[in-house]
Amino acid sequence: MIQATLHQLKVFETTARLGSFTKAAEELDITQPTVSSQVKQLTKSVGLPLFEQIGKQLYLTEAGKALFTSCQDVFTELDNFEMKIADFKGTKEGKLRLSVITTAAYFIPRILGSFCQIYPDIDVTLQVINHQQIQQRMLNNQDDLYIMSQPPEEIDLKSKPFIENPLVVIARKDHPLAKEKQVLLEKLQFYPFIMRESGSGTRKAVQNLFNQYDITVKVRLELGSNEAIKQAILGGLGISVLSKHTLTSACHEDLTILNVEKFPISRYWYISHLAGKQLSVVAKTFLDFLIDRTLLMEV
Numbered sequence: 001m002i003q004a005t006l007h008q009l010k011v012f013e014t015t016a017r018l019g020s021f022t023k024a025a026e027e028l029d030i031t032q033p034t035v036s037s038q039v040k041q042l043t044k045s046v047g048l049p050l051f052e053q054i055g056k057q058l059y060l061t062e063a064g065k066a067l068f069t070s071c072q073d074v075f076t077e078l079d080n081f082e083m084k085i086a087d088f089k090g091t092k093e094g095k096l097r098l099s100v101i102t103t104a105a106y107f108i109p110r111i112l113g114s115f116c117q118i119y120p121d122i123d124v125t126l127q128v129i130n131h132q133q134i135q136q137r138m139l140n141n142q143d144d145l146y147i148m149s150q151p152p153e154e155i156d157l158k159s160k161p162f163i164e165n166p167l168v169v170i171a172r173k174d175h176p177l178a179k180e181k182q183v184l185l186e187k188l189q190f191y192p193f194i195m196r197e198s199g200s201g202t203r204k205a206v207q208n209l210f211n212q213y214d215i216t217v218k219v220r221l222e223l224g225s226n227e228a229i230k231q232a233i234l235g236g237l238g239i240s241v242l243s244k245h246t247l248t249s250a251c252h253e254d255l256t257i258l259n260v261e262k263f264p265i266s267r268y269w270y271i272s273h274l275a276g277k278q279l280s281v282v283a284k285t286f287l288d289f290l291i292d293r294t295l296l297m298e299v
């Protein structure tokens with residue numbers, strides 16, 4: 001049995017997660033020599049190197065990777081235990097780790113705002129990333145809950161749809177197609193198009209539709225953010241397909257939704273978690289809150 005203290009494991013987990021002794025020292029509010037000596041003692045107990053340093057970069061060895069996974073399991077279990085104890089005492093407190101798709105960033109922070117007002121002792125970590133990055137975090141079991149439009153079929157998940165997320169064609173108001181009452185899908189081929197980056201769920205949905213109807217658009221620009229795409233449309237660089245929700249936040253009086261046949265692409269946001277994962281008290285509380293809040297909402 002390895003002789004390691006919880007503190008050593010915490011120091012190791014932080015260093016591995018941040019990839020740096022200095023950053024770990026900052027996060028844990030201890031000195032860098034303390035971090036180094038704790039990792040050294042742990043390495044001695046394990047009997048194999050946990051890190052290797054190449055240049056300035058710190059890498060986990062195979063033993064380090066295995067220990068990192070175990071540490072994450074241990075700390076998640078301890079967090080869950082604390083949440084249960086808080087729940088027995090009648091309060092909800094602990095950590096909520098959420099990863100949401102870029103389009104949901106226009107909507108989830110508001111829901112989180114009300115949630116945190118009711119549960120001020122819940123700390124939330126929110127990642128806003130694309131479809132491919134969420135999938136990677138799922139594979140690494142990094143979060144409690146995930147919000148996305150197309151939960152990947154190859155991962156064993158429990159998913160629940162909760163609100164519509166239609167994809168629409170957006171143009172600047174003075175675009176030639178903006179005058180047309182009904183735009184034929186094939187007409188999109190004659191105007192510069194702005195596409196989301198590869199790995200994006202929006203891009204995949206758009207490409208599926210275009211492939212289905214044999215449409216080839218002139219991609220003038222690829223951009224990795226919905227906001228940047230809106231700015232590019234405003235700058236006259238082309239038209240694009242975005243979630244309708246991206247239009248609700250700021251004043252977009254110079255943008256319009258084109259009435260293109262086969263659009264909107266109908267989609268839903270799903271809230272998902274790994275099927276084998278025991279949801280924490282806090283994650284369950286958020287899940288119920290979200291479903292309750294969005295039940296009667298319209299897009």
Ligand code: PGA
Pocket residue numbers: 101102103104129130131132148149150165196199200201202203243
């Ligand atoms: P994306 O996903 O950010 O990967 O394009 C958006 C969505 O699927 O709603």
